[in-house]
Amino acid sequence: MRKIIDTHIHLDRYKDREISEIVSEVDALVSVSMNLESCKRNLSLAKIHPSIRPAFGWHPEQEIPSDDQLAQLFSWIHTKKDETVAIGEIGLPYYLRKKNKLVQSYAQYIEVLESFIKLAVQLDKPVVLHAVYDDAHIVCDLLEKHTVKNAHFHWFKGEKKLLERLKTNRYHISVTPDLLYEEEIQEIVQGFPLDLMMVETDGPWSFKGPFVGKQTRPRMLHSTIGEISQIKEMELDDVYKLIYINSNDFYIVK
Template sequence: MPEALPAPIVDNHCHLDFPAGDEPLSVDTRLQQAADAGVTRVVQIGCDLESARWTAEAVARFPEMLGGVALHPNDAAVLAAEGTYDEAFAEIAALAQGERIRVVGETGLDTFRTGPEGHDAQVRAFRDHIALAKELGKPLQIHDRDAHAEVIDILLADGAPEVTVFHCFSGDAAMARLAATEGWYLSFAGTVTFKNNDALRAAAAVTPLDHMLVETDAPFLTPHPHRGQPGSPAMAAITARTLAEVLEADLEAFCAQIWQTSHNLYGPW
């Protein structure tokens, strides 16, 4: 497990309903390991109907966990093709009203896994989730894969929710500066630790600290030097150390700001 941080932080985005590895650990064990590393709070994201239902139940059992629910853009395209999107989104909208469901997301656009045939369905779902977040007054978490320009265009055209977070931010420094101008938050995952990702570290360097968040997207995007292994919320500690180095910030002060920003957006736990 990572060395413990000098002050606690929040894992802003993880998927603890996903089994991780050949011998997956229990949720209790993963949360305890995270706490031991200084990651004492998590935001659990349910991104399809099954995981959204799991999330709504889990946040009632684990006091260190808050939740978010949505239809992932790739799932939204499949549901639309099946003719079941409206029913599915209605259930997500109902679950999103839960007191401990504090996020609408992850939603957005993904042109990496879904081809042109699913584009219109993804756009519709993205706009539906934007509207839902504004209606409920809850933060929006965005999934943006190979679709930066269009995601930004839709946010500007529809009007972004008051709190808009780019989950697993993957843009460049110019996009980070635009996000700062718009007041959007950027959440950095283990990808910022990858040796060949200087462009993402450059984006982090121009991101205002009070608009920065840390996440794992566990069990995915595990940071270096554990890349390729199943991730867990504890590994947010590794990403936090890298980001503090990039910003040339005192690690304890960095953690305190991440904690405060996370609680401003999602808390109290």
């Protein structure tokens, strides 16, 4: 089987009995975190399975924790800085805002995001970003402000103008199995450089199309890479190799 890395999965949300099999499907996985409890769970899984690379952060599609809770999370990340490959998942709550379910003001979410970006700079870590459409412009402003070079926009969605900004800054994006049936994502892949592209499942998030009713697993990424090969009109082996190199170099998962 060709080498592959799942660059964005919530492995801590799977059942214990499923994780060993999931891990066996790829060469490495970047398991992102939702909060402090999630960070601790991902770290414990990484100690059991060396191919798991944990990322520590706070997912934006939820209520902002208190100042004390944030301070506790930041303190814990500092103590575990050598055991994480990135700060993430972090970003802005596009979907909460779309559903009019924000508890705090958007300015507060931006403030929290900037504090995590500063932490990443301080610890010299890449950032894993939940930022789509207009939110991605705000995030780019912050990344440029703090001179962040290694940024990964997971499951990216956005207009061509925004794609150009990401390309100019040499930020990475990752593509999920929805590439097989979402025209919007197919157009993004068509116009984005392959040397800035990675693949992910965002599991256990479920997919449609040929994946309806199936548990999201890293093995689905072989179909994703096959679709990239067709869109880019490149040899399949070459696409596998370059995406693996991109992922390995970004997260240093050797």
